[in-house]
Amino acid sequence: MNKGNRLWQFAGVIFIFVLLIAIGFTRIGGIGACANTPDPILAFELAKSPAELAALFPESCRAAALAAQRTGLWLDILAFIPVYGGALIYVLRAASGGDPALGLLVRGAIVLVVTGMLFDLWENSRMLQLIGTFPGDQATFDQLVAAPRIKFALLAVAEAAAGWLCWRSSNWTRWLGVAAIGGAVLTLAGLLIDPHWIGLGGLLAFLSLAVVSWVRALRPEAG
Numbered sequence: 557m558n559k560g561n562r563l564w565q566f567a568g569v570i571f572i573f574v575l576l577i578a579i580g581f582t583r584i585g586g587i588g589a590c591a592n593t594p595d596p597i598l599a600f601e602l603a604k605s606p607a608e609l610a611a612l613f614p615e616s617c618r619a620a621a622l623a624a625q626r627t628g629l630w631l632d633i634l635a636f637i638p639v640y641g642g643a644l645i646y647v648l649r650a651a652s653g654g655d656p657a658l659g660l661l662v663r664g665a666i667v668l669v670v671t672g673m674l675f676d677l678w679e680n681s682r683m684l685q686l687i688g689t690f691p692g693d694q695a696t697f698d699q700l701v702a703a704p705r706i707k708f709a710l711l712a713v714a715e716a717a718a719g720w721l722c723w724r725s726s727n728w729t730r731w732l733g734v735a736a737i738g739g740a741v742l743t744l745a746g747l748l749i750d751p752h753w754i755g756l757g758g759l760l761a762f763l764s765l766a767v768v769s770w771v772r773a774l775r776p777e778a779g
Contacts, residue, residue, distance in 0.1 A: 574766070577631065651718060651724075709747060729767075
């Protein structure tokens with residue numbers, strides 16, 4: 557077994573945990589208690605003021621919803637952030653095939669992933685602060701607002717880089733690289749046009765990269 561195949565296998569295993577944890581977010585009791593948005597976690601991330609947060613979590617459903625958000629934030633901090641970061645890093649390393657000419661691109665993309673993870677941790681610390689002082693103060697929101705947007709942008713660029721590296725394959729999995737690039741572009745467009753596209757773009761990119769990882773882990777010749 558060569559090093560490249562081991563990297564794909566590691567990526568494939570980590571992506572299983574990425575998907576399981578992502579599903580876990582939707583199964584947190586009370587996460588949809590305030591049925592006024594299709595994605596309450598993303599809506600909280602992108603809120604810009606105490607008034608927006610108060611409107612997002614009305615008094616009638618607030619206690620259950622905020623308790624669920626707190627659980628989700630700790631799941632994110634302790635499990636999802638390190639797992640999605642690890643998955644992206646392994647895909648970037650595996651898809652480069654160890655080509656020295658791609659070293660700068662891979663290292664740069666890994667820096668983007670790690671930086672995005674740090675912004676995610678900062679974002680979560682601000683959201684926990686807002687839950688504890690609901691609906692919070694504008695100063696805390698000023699510390700929060702940029703973090704998720706920068707995080708999503710950095711991770712999207714890293715996903716696009718991983719997609720391009722996958723595109724270099726000579727078989728059908730290269731088209732999953734194109735899908736990953738498309739997901740990254742959709743995420744970036746969502747930051748500018750429609751926030752609902754952010755989650756869809758991330759889902760498309762991660763699922764595409766996950767399938768590439770699984771296929772190449774089980775069939776090394778697919779690379």
